[in-house]
Amino acid sequence: MHDLRNELPADDQYGLLAAHGFAGAFGGLWMERDDRDEIAHILRADPLTRHDAALAECVRRQSGLSRPLAIWIGPHAPGWSVVVNLLPVGGALTDKALWSEGRRAVEVSWLTDIDGLYDLDYYHDGRLAEELPAFWDGNLPPDSVFAPHTTGLVRDYGDDADEKDLTAAFLTITGRITGRFIDTPWFSTPGSAYDLLPRGHG
Numbered sequence: 418m419h420d421l422r423n424e425l426p427a428d429d430q431y432g433l434l435a436a437h438g439f440a441g442a443f444g445g446l447w448m449e450r451d452d453r454d455e456i457a458h459i460l461r462a463d464p465l466t467r468h469d470a471a472l473a474e475c476v477r478r479q480s481g482l483s484r485p486l487a488i489w490i491g492p493h494a495p496g497w498s499v500v501v502n503l504l505p506v507g508g509a510l511t512d513k514a515l516w517s518e519g520r521r522a523v524e525v526s527w528l529t530d531i532d533g534l535y536d537l538d539y540y541h542d543g544r545l546a547e548e549l550p551a552f553w554d555g556n557l558p559p560d561s562v563f564a565p566h567t568t569g570l571v572r573d574y575g576d577d578a579d580e581k582d583l584t585a586a587f588l589t590i591t592g593r594i595t596g597r598f599i600d601t602p603w604f605s606t607p608g609s610a611y612d613l614l615p616r617g618h619g
Contacts (some may be wrong), residue, residue, distance in 0.1 A: 426598035430588035462611035483606030491608025494597035
């Protein structure tokens with residue numbers, strides 16, 4: 418995995434997501450797992466609805482579906498996969514089994530017209546280990562897991578009106594942790610979209 422702790426992304430992380438249809442709402446969960454079929458199983462993805470395609474294609478075709486697909490699962494960096502919620506108003510996609518047995522996960526999400534940016538969540542070994550608040554004032558607790566990944570970033574966003582700068586910072590921190598920043602090829606990487614099985618099914 419590339420060490421990006423002192424690097425800045427070449428592209429505006431929020432701007433790229435906004436340009437691909439996620440300006441108003443986004444939910445992304447990055448996790449230390451390579452087996453994306455296993456991820457789909459843990460999240461109760463319906464295998465009968467599987468559609469293999471890049472994220473950009475899945476977003477484009479959503480409006481033409483009578484029942485839009487719920488999630489997209491794809492590779493992110495060596496050892497890391499990402500789940501993108503195609504229906505962010507449906508809530509967070511979290512299951513502690515995804516970051517069990519010493520694994521890590523990072524979640525970035527926002528719903529602009531309702532709650533705005535949500536906290537940046539860092540999961541490790543089956544639990545929520547730490548979070549940065551959506552109105553981060555730059556302070557970090559002793560031995561923060563985020564500290565090595567905040568070099569060169571503005572450290573006080575408490576008065577930021579539109580949250581775009583803090584959103585970009587959260588995504589930059591995520592890229593540093595996972596070893597890859599979002600870039601244009603990220604949206605054309607092959608992955609799989611699914612609907613989710615109803616709770617209690619199977």
